Amino acid sequence: MPDYKEMYFALFRATEQAIQLLIAAQRKCEEAYIEAPEENLIILPNGQKEEEQ
Incomplete structure (x- = not known):
């Protein structure tokens, strides 16, 4: 009979190892995002007239 407890x-x-691997990957990506330099965003006009909005 199989040892269900050991299985x-x-x-x-x-499962625990997989979860820990995903958590570590998420933290690494979050740290990379936080450490990345800020970019200057430019808002471009959308081409619609003010009355149409």
């Missing part, structure tokens, strides 16, 4: 714990450990 459950193996799956649980793998």
